[in-house]
Amino acid sequence: MDEKKFKGIWIPAEIWEMEDLNITEKCFLSVIYSFEINGKECNATNSWFAKFFGMNKKYASEVLNSLSRKNRIGIQLYRDRVSRNIRKRVCRIIGIPIQKKPEGTYKGHNKESYIKSYIKDEKFFPVITDWLNYKKDKNQNYKSDQSIKKMIDKLSEYSEGNPETAREIIDLSIQNNWDGFFKQKDKNGKQKDTKPASTAELIKDTV
Numbered sequence: 001m002d003e004k005k006f007k008g009i010w011i012p013a014e015i016w017e018m019e020d021l022n023i024t025e026k027c028f029l030s031v032i033y034s035f036e037i038n039g040k041e042c043n044a045t046n047s048w049f050a051k052f053f054g055m056n057k058k059y060a061s062e063v064l065n066s067l068s069r070k071n072r073i074g075i076q077l078y079r080d081r082v083s084r085n086i087r088k089r090v091c092r093i094i095g096i097p098i099q100k101k102p103e104g105t106y107k108g109h110n111k112e113s114y115i116k117s118y119i120k121d122e123k124f125f126p127v128i129t130d131w132l133n134y135k136k137d138k139n140q141n142y143k144s145d146q147s148i149k150k151m152i153d154k155l156s157e158y159s160e161g162n163p164e165t166a167r168e169i170i171d172l173s174i175q176n177n178w179d180g181f182f183k184q185k186d187k188n189g190k191q192k193d194t195k196p197a198s199t200a201e202l203i204k205d206t207v
Helices: 023-037 046-053 057-069 111-116 122-137 145-159 163-175
Strands: 073-079 086-093
Touching (some): 023 046, 023 057, 023 086, 046 057, 057 073, 122 145, 145 163
Antiparallel strands (some): 073 086
């Protein structure tokens, strides 16, 4: 769990309704749940739990052991092969189905599939990927799925649905270290007048 982005503890209904647990145990179990639902293993130490909940390490250990005795979590210890000292402990939820957050978004692991789901002409894919990588290198990542779609829509409009034109637009911005991309200019140095492109030109119908 990223404490810098900590916004509170959410207790799922399945945990809240466990009559054999006290409120402290429910909070501990909810923290472990939050790790797993985000696709991470809970290898937090007693010291971490103690600091997070404002208690001593001994009490944190007692709470975890109580959850284990009540068969609410499984505790797996990983030991050093030579010294046999514990190098890691992993706590896992027992009896609650874990539905991990979907990966079909740009922020998930399947970026290629996500982008391709919004474009019709795959020749746009390397252009868009280059632009996203460029923005990432500048620490200017797009913050949401909607912002990604709007960027693609704008590139479609400016390039009039032509991937070669889109490449020229993107390359010019990257060469000049610009934060955004712009319409191409005509022979008189004025930006070309382009009509908003139909989503059929580049963007798939998502309705």
